[in-house]
Amino acid sequence: MKKHIAILTTLVLLLGGMPAFAGNGSAAANEDGIDYLALVNKLHPLPEGWEEALETVMITNSVGDEVEVEAQAYAAYLSLKTDLEENDGIYLELDSARRSVAAQQDIMNRFIEKYGADYAAKTVATPGYSEHHTGLALDLYFKIKNGDGTFTDVYYNEDMTRPEYEELWAKVHAKLADYGFILRYLPDKEYITGYGYEPWHIRYIGDADLAREITAQPGKTLEVWLGAATDANAAVDYGTSELYTRDELEEAAVQVKCRFASFAGCELHTLRYAGDECNTEENIAWMNQLDEGKGYVQAAEFISDFHSPVQPGEETAWEPDTEYTDWQWWLARTADGGWQLLTWGYR
Ligand SMILES: [Zn+2]
Secondary structure, three states, rough: HHHHHHHHHHHHHHHOOOOOOOOOOOOOOOOEEEOOOOOOOOOOOOOOHHHHHHOEEEOOOOOOOOOEHHHHHHHHHHHHHHHHHHHHOEEEEEEEEOOHHHHHHHHHHHHHHHOOHHHHHHOOOOOOHHHHHHOOOOEEEEEEEEOOOOEOOOOOOHHOOOOHHHHHHHHHHHHHHHHHHHOOOOOOOOHHHHHOOOOOOOOOOHHHHHHHHHHHHOOOOHHHHOOOOOOOOOOOOOOOOOOOHHHHHHHHHHHHHHHHOOOOEEEEEEEOOOOOHOOOOHHHHHHHHHHOOOOOOOOEEEEEEEEOOOOOOOOOOOOOOEEEEEEEEEEEOOOOOOEEEEEEEEO
């Protein structure tokens, strides 16, 4: 078990030395109100004091649901909506916007009660780590005007993503920046944002000029623009596995890549599945020691080579301009198939 101690030491060192989010915004709520550039994702929780500083409005949408939105974001949304109606004949509606941390915890508790902790952890966003907590993330849907002047709601994700609506979304997306919004979960950027493409999820960042600056760079995510992540996708070598399907390994690799993206300035060169021999009794027992009470049943290891920045930030533990080879990533798997990235580093 000696190797595990060594890895843990590395992990602690890295976590201690990991660059805290430091970008163009201060990522905190203060007495002047909220920071419209705050980053909230699976790695960055809602800043402290946010809910106290937040000012919201409540509206009722076309299907009768109450929706709560941050006040300034709502005003900007109304301008966007009016523009699209008058100039493009597109009728936007708000599906959901703000969810409090407490509400998210309620959802989590209900899922735990009904389906068990493993399934809940896999299905429900961790309370505190959803962008919807900010009140600045808006999920859109739209209404289609019928020949007789009535409207039909296009509400479900599987309907909104039908190819016939691609052009409609393109028109919506083209106008977001002018009102201070960005499209948040871009196509093919799951390895940074943690989410697949969502044409309906937009984020208010408070400033049209900044939104235009981000939007002008195709594929630029908020994480990368804020300096909290590096866009360094690498092809993954999944090798062969008798234990895991390709989809399962891809899910695991996304977790690794999202975490890697937060290694500011580092460039990922290779990422490979270590092979089924990583799934030993000893390793599974180690995972259950690292994260007690989860009942992990399987283990998976990925290995990567990456390069550290020429000038690492002051608070990072990287040797400057160095190729780190055979760096390990360990994931544990629950009985119902959820992956958890538990640790990374060297033996
Ligand atoms: Zn959303």
